[in-house]
Amino acid sequence: MLNVLLNVIRRDLxxxxxxxxxxxxxxxxxxxxxxxxxxxxxxxxxxLRAIAPGVVWVAALLAAILSLPRLFANDFADGTLEQxxxxxxxxxxxxxxxxxxxWLVTGxxxxxxxxxxxxxxxxxxxxxxxxxxxLLLGTPVLSLIGAVGAALTLGLRGGGVLTSLLVLPLxxxxxxxxxGAVGAAxxxxxxxAYLLLLSAFLLFALVLTPWLVGIALRISVE
Amino acid sequence: xxxxxxxxxxxxxxxxxxxxxYPLAGKLVPWFAGLAVVLTLIGLYIGFWVAPTxxxxxxxYRIIFIHVxxxxxxxxxxxxxxxxxxxxxxxxxxxxxxxxxAIAPTGALMTFLALWTGALWGRPTWGAYWVWDARLTSELxxxxxxLGFIALxxxxxxxxxxxxAGAVLAIIGVINVPIIxxxxxxxxxxxxGASVSVKGSSMATTMLWGMLIMALAFWMYAIAATLYRVRTxxxxxxxxxDWVRELAAREAIK
Numbered sequence: 001m002l003n004v005l006l007n008v009i010r011r012d013l014x015x016x017x018x019x020x021x022x023x024x025x026x027x028x029x030x031x032x033x034x035x036x037x038x039x040x041x042x043x044x045x046x047x048l049r050a051i052a053p054g055v056v057w058v059a060a061l062l063a064a065i066l067s068l069p070r071l072f073a074n075d076f077a078d079g080t081l082e083q084x085x086x087x088x089x090x091x092x093x094x095x096x097x098x099x100x101x102x103w104l105v106t107g108x109x110x111x112x113x114x115x116x117x118x119x120x121x122x123x124x125x126x127x128x129x130x131x132x133x134x135l136l137l138g139t140p141v142l143s144l145i146g147a148v149g150a151a152l153t154l155g156l157r158g159g160g161v162l163t164s165l166l167v168l169p170l171x172x173x174x175x176x177x178x179x180g181a182v183g184a185a186x187x188x189x190x191x192x193a194y195l196l197l198l199s200a201f202l203l204f205a206l207v208l209t210p211w212l213v214g215i216a217l218r219i220s221v222e
Numbered sequence: 223x224x225x226x227x228x229x230x231x232x233x234x235x236x237x238x239x240x241x242x243x244y245p246l247a248g249k250l251v252p253w254f255a256g257l258a259v260v261l262t263l264i265g266l267y268i269g270f271w272v273a274p275t276x277x278x279x280x281x282x283y284r285i286i287f288i289h290v291x292x293x294x295x296x297x298x299x300x301x302x303x304x305x306x307x308x309x310x311x312x313x314x315x316x317x318x319x320x321x322x323x324a325i326a327p328t329g330a331l332m333t334f335l336a337l338w339t340g341a342l343w344g345r346p347t348w349g350a351y352w353v354w355d356a357r358l359t360s361e362l363x364x365x366x367x368x369l370g371f372i373a374l375x376x377x378x379x380x381x382x383x384x385x386x387a388g389a390v391l392a393i394i395g396v397i398n399v400p401i402i403x404x405x406x407x408x409x410x411x412x413x414x415g416a417s418v419s420v421k422g423s424s425m426a427t428t429m430l431w432g433m434l435i436m437a438l439a440f441w442m443y444a445i446a447a448t449l450y451r452v453r454t455x456x457x458x459x460x461x462x463x464d465w466v467r468e469l470a471a472r473e474a475i476k
Contacts, residue, residue, distance in 0.1 A: 172363055
């Protein structure tokens with residue numbers, strides 16, 4: 001069982017490493033979006049400090065969505081996905097592996113990169129560490145929920161826009177509690193509840209979404 | 223297909239086929255539409271002339287007679303839609319999926335009306351058309367969920383796949399309904415708490431009656447609109463079936 005999971009992760013990571021541009025573009029997009037905001041709003045430090053967590057979180061959301069098509073589209077195009085559906089191994093496990101690999105090449109780099117923005121927006125050490133923890137807990141949820149949207153829209157015309165339309169409303173709770181945690185830390189209120197709720201979302205998504213993605217993939221590929 | 227025998231004594235499954243449901247829906251639509259009109263007239267009469275002016279909100283509260291019923295229907299219709307979609311997914315029954323597809327536009331309309339009337343109500347009472355409040359935001363997400371469902375189904379040409387994919391999306395979205403419903407309890411919101419509950423209500427009796435009658439009116443409207451729409455969907459999807467061709471031929475002669 002664990003072997004299947006690790007093999008899928010290893011395979012997807014290998015594919016990602018072979019096509020570095022895809023991975024780096026997502027990260028670059030995240031950086032550009034966050035950088036553009038102060039240019040549009042103006043360099044007023046207090047204002048930027050107040051909106052920093054929201055900006056970083058929204059940019060992370062958009063970056064996650066942009067990278068979703070990569071999750072299944074290539075495997076669908078070359079027939080690998082069909083083999084995965086036919087395989088005797090449990091499909092949710094394979095899906096979990098793919099989502100984990102997706103997170104390792106998008107969510108994790110974004111999270112690490114956000115430390116830099118904590119400094120750039122000057123939000124303080126505690127707030128930055130809360131932001132990193134919130135992203136660490138929240139971005140896997142984005143990959144998992146996003147996988148459902150990617151599976152449902154597999155191979156459809158205008159798939160990219162449609163995926164974001166389906167998935168963004170479902171991302172909202174993660175966004176609210178993710179940036180809420182940083183906001184709470186900034187105003188000196190307890191932020192533990194936000195992080196606990198994010199952890200709850202993560203556990204919930206870990207249990208439910210691989211199974212839902214499996215159903216959605218079977219619907220889309222049949 | 224032409225040997226349509228009489229319906230057995232009483233069997234609900236008899237109407238599970240589009241062919242038998244089509245004429246039944248046709249017979250029911252005028253009744254529900256008529257009830258909707260009558261109830262709306264009674265409800266609006268009570269709302270405008272019988273119900274007393276509110277002690278704190280003055281006359282502006284009277285939008286409650288549209289706002290609350292549409293908000294109730296927006297949540298209720300989503301659950302009904304998800305229910306039929308789930309039945310269609312589980313038992314592969316065509317009519318259930320068609321019902322889900324037919325409910326979605328009416329649900330989206332109700333959600334839009336609830337948001338719109340809420341904005342008009344918010345302006346005189348809160349001083350703003352819109353606030354980023356838990357209940358308002360979650361209701362807005364509900365609108366996005368309806369639109370997502372409609373967009374997903376519209377993007378898929380294969381009807382069977384559209385039905386199933388929509389069902390998965392609708393089922394996931396159900397999580398949002400209790401969040402909207404309890405949002406005024408869970409968070410400290412600007413939106414006022416519920417005035418009506420199972421235990422009783424904090425409103426004047428005539429206000430309550432006006433609101434309940436309007437809710438019933440919207441309910442009847444939603445049923446009529448859905449049945450009307452499902453008839454069109456049945457004809458569209460079953461256009462290659464013999465009974466639809468015969469029906470079309472008969473209509474053409476008339």
